[in-house]
Amino acid sequence: MSTPLLSVQNLDVAFQIEGSEVPIIRDLSFEVSYNEVLGIVGESGCGKSMTALALMGLVPNPPGRITNGSILFEGRDLAKVSEPQMQSIRGNEISMVFQEPMTSLNPVYTVGEQIAETARAHFNIGRAEAKDRAVEMLKLVGIPSPERRFDDYPHQMSGGMRQRVMIAISLICEPKLLIADEPTTALDVTVQAQIFDLFKELQEKIKTSIILITHDIGVVAEMTDRVMVMYAGRKIEEGPVADFIQNPRHPYTKGLISCIPTLQENPPEIPVPLFEIPGVVPSASELSRPGCAFAPRCSQKMDRCANLFPQTVELATGRIVSCWLEMEENA
Amino acid sequence: MNEMSPILEVTNLKVHFPVSGGGTVHAVDDVSFSIKKGVAFGLVGESGSGKTTTALGCVKLVDSIAGQIKLEGNDITNLQGEALRQARRNMQIVFQDPYASLNPRERVGSIVKRPLNLMNIGTTEEREKRVAELFETVGLRPEQRDLFPHQFSGGQRQRIGIARALATQPKLIVCDEPVSALDVAIQAQILNLLVRLKKEFDLTYLFISHDLAVVQHICDEIAVMYLGQIVERGSKREIFNNPRHPYTKALISAVPSAGSIGKPKTDRITLQGDPPSPISPPDGCRFASRCPYAQSACRVKMPSLKTVGGSHTVACLRVDQDGNFI
Numbered sequence: 125m126s127t128p129l130l131s132v133q134n135l136d137v138a139f140q141i142e143g144s145e146v147p148i149i150r151d152l153s154f155e156v157s158y159n160e161v162l163g164i165v166g167e168s169g170c171g172k173s174m175t176a177l178a179l180m181g182l183v184p185n186p187p188g189r190i191t192n193g194s195i196l197f198e199g200r201d202l203a204k205v206s207e208p209q210m211q212s213i214r215g216n217e218i219s220m221v222f223q224e225p226m227t228s229l230n231p232v233y234t235v236g237e238q239i240a241e242t243a244r245a246h247f248n249i250g251r252a253e254a255k256d257r258a259v260e261m262l263k264l265v266g267i268p269s270p271e272r273r274f275d276d277y278p279h280q281m282s283g284g285m286r287q288r289v290m291i292a293i294s295l296i297c298e299p300k301l302l303i304a305d306e307p308t309t310a311l312d313v314t315v316q317a318q319i320f321d322l323f324k325e326l327q328e329k330i331k332t333s334i335i336l337i338t339h340d341i342g343v344v345a346e347m348t349d350r351v352m353v354m355y356a357g358r359k360i361e362e363g364p365v366a367d368f369i370q371n372p373r374h375p376y377t378k379g380l381i382s383c384i385p386t387l388q389e390n391p392p393e394i395p396v397p398l399f400e401i402p403g404v405v406p407s408a409s410e411l412s413r414p415g416c417a418f419a420p421r422c423s424q425k426m427d428r429c430a431n432l433f434p435q436t437v438e439l440a441t442g443r444i445v446s447c448w449l450e451m452e453e454n455a
Numbered sequence: 456m457n458e459m460s461p462i463l464e465v466t467n468l469k470v471h472f473p474v475s476g477g478g479t480v481h482a483v484d485d486v487s488f489s490i491k492k493g494v495a496f497g498l499v500g501e502s503g504s505g506k507t508t509t510a511l512g513c514v515k516l517v518d519s520i521a522g523q524i525k526l527e528g529n530d531i532t533n534l535q536g537e538a539l540r541q542a543r544r545n546m547q548i549v550f551q552d553p554y555a556s557l558n559p560r561e562r563v564g565s566i567v568k569r570p571l572n573l574m575n576i577g578t579t580e581e582r583e584k585r586v587a588e589l590f591e592t593v594g595l596r597p598e599q600r601d602l603f604p605h606q607f608s609g610g611q612r613q614r615i616g617i618a619r620a621l622a623t624q625p626k627l628i629v630c631d632e633p634v635s636a637l638d639v640a641i642q643a644q645i646l647n648l649l650v651r652l653k654k655e656f657d658l659t660y661l662f663i664s665h666d667l668a669v670v671q672h673i674c675d676e677i678a679v680m681y682l683g684q685i686v687e688r689g690s691k692r693e694i695f696n697n698p699r700h701p702y703t704k705a706l707i708s709a710v711p712s713a714g715s716i717g718k719p720k721t722d723r724i725t726l727q728g729d730p731p732s733p734i735s736p737p738d739g740c741r742f743a744s745r746c747p748y749a750q751s752a753c754r755v756k757m758p759s760l761k762t763v764g765g766s767h768t769v770a771c772l773r774v775d776q777d778g779n780f781i
Contacts, residue, residue, distance in 0.1 A: 167638045167639060167640055168638050268728065282503075282729050283502065284729060285729070312501040312502055312665060313501075313665070313667065313706060313709040313710050314501060314705060314706060314709045314725075314726045315501075316709065316711075317709040317711075317723065317725055317726075318725060318726070318727075320711070321725060339638075339639045340711065341713050342710060342711030342712045342713055343711045344713075345711065345712065345713045345714070346711040346712075347711075369713050379640065380639065380640065381713075383639065383640050383642070383643035384639055384642070384643070384668070385643075385646065385668040385669055385671070385672035386668055386712065386713060387667055387668045387671055387695075387707065387710045387712060388671065388695070389695070389696065390692075390695075390696060391671050391672075391691055391692065391695055391696075393675075393691070393692075395650050395672050395673060397647050397650070398643040398646055398647055398672070399643060400640075400643050400644050400647060401640040401643070402644075404608045404610065404638075404640075404641070405638075
């Protein structure tokens with residue numbers, strides 16, 4: 125197997141909360157290959173976005189810091205590089221699309237300036253050339269009459285347009301890795317379809333690998349190659365997308381898939397009750413407790429779940445589950 | 456009241472807003488529909504299509520410039536002052552954001568009791584009893600009444616919002632994106648609660664959502680809106696098994712599904728561009744500029760809703776009386 129583009133090993137991120145160090149990400153290991161789309165799913169508060177920030181070197185410090193592990197990006201450990209080095213990687217080689225297109229853009233600069241600024245910060249080019257590249261990028265992300273829209277301010281654009289501008293900014297340096305944190309949650313389905321078509325097209329064109337953070341199982345199915353499920357800062361399941369959807373192993377993954385209403389071709393007259401995962405995700409202060417963090421919400425919990433986090437079981441190459449039930453069955 | 460008369464009947468509702476520098480936003484234009492007792496009626500469409508404004512118009516939270524709104528056969532279009540306040544007892548709202556819709560400085564028991572106080576329903580003891588009962592109905596413990604909103608999770612807060620909406624036993628409950636601010640696993644809890652309450656108390660919902668799967672799950676009848684107008688209306692089956700309007704088809708086909716692993720649906724209709732501005736909507740069909748089937752006639756003549764069988768109506772020049780595409 126060739127070396128992956130990104131290899132995260134035993135990553136721990138902790139936050140200082142009220143005097144004690146709380147582990148937000150624990151023992152997280154995963155890889156992203158070249159030209160691959162990895163989906164990260166889980167409820168909010170499971171550490172998905174914090175994982176993304178850790179990769180970007182943007183964990184707010186203080187109160188947060190990477191306490192252990194490595195983030196190998198083409199052999200370099202991003203957990204150890206200096207801030208100036210990280211700045212040249214960020215945007216250039218790894219870039220990120222945030223969830224909220226309105227708050228991620230600066231309202232007092234035109235969208236064109238914001239795209240061109242990124243290009244000038246990373247390449248040694250003048251204003252005129254930066255503008256040309258920005259216009260080109262606006263065209264690539266499907267914004268009509270890009271020369272004219274270059275001078276628009278963010279508020280003059282619709283949500284879908286703004287998200288395209290964000291994507292243009294994140295792709296202008298042709299990054300090797302694009303991290304998209306719920307990039308379409310704030311958008312309508314028709315716009316979402318356009319954005320995903322665009323992702324696919326760009327991936328073909330510039331061979332970018334994508335980490336797609338989402339909670340929409342439909343999006344996962346259509347867009348990703350592999351899926352990693354996170355709960356309370358840990359990876360609890362990982363595998364190819366088909367296995368994830370058709371044969372989920374962890375009770376949390378099963379719940380996550382069956383609690384969401386899906387569009388059916390022939391809907392029943394009377395709604396069939398949806399599966400409910402009882403309770404809520406643990407708060408940060410509950411994260412230091414021993415055992416499996418999902419146990420209080422799990423319908424199949426056993427005594428040992430409360431005391432010990434289950435070891436990781438590799439069912440097949442790249443098919444990973446952390447649950448005592450699996451160990452039971454494989455014993 | 457006639458047994459068959461609908462709970463809500465809206466005829467040719469128009470809501471326009473002036474914009475600074477002249478011009479008018481045509482937020483809702485000529486919208487008509489009726490909702491029978493015990494029915495969940497869904498309004499779907501993209502943001503800016505006028506779903507929320509239509510609902511706010513129905514419960515008189517924004518003023519309409521034309522049209523008629525009847526609640527249980529009574530015309531409430533021009534009610535004002537105390538008469539309007541009394542009518543509010545029969546129409547309550549569950550809001551989208553459970554963080555913004557509860558007063559952070561008020562105990563949740565008092566929040567739920569407030570409608571009873573305002574409407575002067577029952578004695579003090581009866582109100583207390585009713586609040587306890589409402590808490591149990593929505594799946595909270597009555598002793599949680601003394602807590603403040605910040606002590607609850609998003610899903611629990613939405614339960615409090617629902618309890619408040621139920622307090623006066625309203626005829627109509629408007630649910631404006633009631634689950635879109637909630638986490639995935641919590642959405643299921645609230646949707647199940649709304650379905651159970653509807654069955655238990657024979658509630659009538661005007662349900663707004665941009666999530667087609669949620670609307671399909673909970674609604675009996677559905678109206679699809681585009682740029683301030685209803686373009687298609689029908690039962691759940693009519694809309695989802697046999698969508699006729701090109702916009703409805705595009706909307707349904709745009710939803711990513713778990714069945715299509717690794718590839719987008721082959722029959723997907725991808726819409727290009729954005730909706731036209733509601734400040735100067737086009738004269739003809741408002742969808743024509745993005746419609747893959749538009750002809751020159753579509754850009755001139757505005758289609759009206761016509762029945763294509765059963766309760767199914769469509770506003771498209773290219774769909775004939777029998778619902779066939781011409």
